[in-house]
Amino acid sequence: MSQDTVFGTAETETYIELRKADGRVLYFRVTPDGVMHSITAEDYEKGTA
Amino acid sequence: MAVGQKWTDAGQAYAIDLLDLNTRAGVAGTYYGAWGSGATTPAVGDTALVSENAEARTSIPAGSMSQPAADTVRWVYTIVATGTRTVQETGVFSAAAAGICHVRIVHGSLALESGDQVTYTVNLRLKDTSEA
Secondary structure (H helix, E strand, O other), rough: OOOOOOOOOOOOOOEEEEEEOOOOOOEEOOOOOOEEEEHHHHHHHOOOO | OOOOOEEHHHHHHHHHHHOOOOHHHHHOOOOOEHHHHHHHOOOOOOOOOOOOOOOOOEEEHHHHHEEHHHHHHEEEEEOOOOEEEEEEEEEEEOOOOOOOOEEEEEEEEEEEEEOOEEEEEEEEEOOOOOOO
């Protein structure tokens, strides 16, 4: 007997740290739907820990 | 621009090759991060970025990978702009040029100047249909 298994799905979440040449640092979280949200340094640290 | 994130067909085939004892040994063990200016909606059939920027891809060594959860693999890589750049897509590849495109991500546009740098932390989670 052969049984196919549906594996499910994959979800990608991305964090971005942008270090500008002038010293500013910006943080973003890209949710699975691709929308980019500006986040705090604290939330970035939590998300990438 | 239509944003999104996709684990590509090629990336899925790569995972299957890792599970198969007959093909595991032949699987390339290197990863590279790339960025570009393409804004086309990501699709599972993607095999490359739409418009890869001029910077060389960044090697992702084992020390820049981890598993923040047992069902999640993480790649971390940094790319530095060598000129004025628009960046709104990134991807993880198996080689410094061409290679397998494992994931392609299209995000909000970033307007960069020379010397600006972006560190990407890409989490790929595999889950079954019963999980949130």
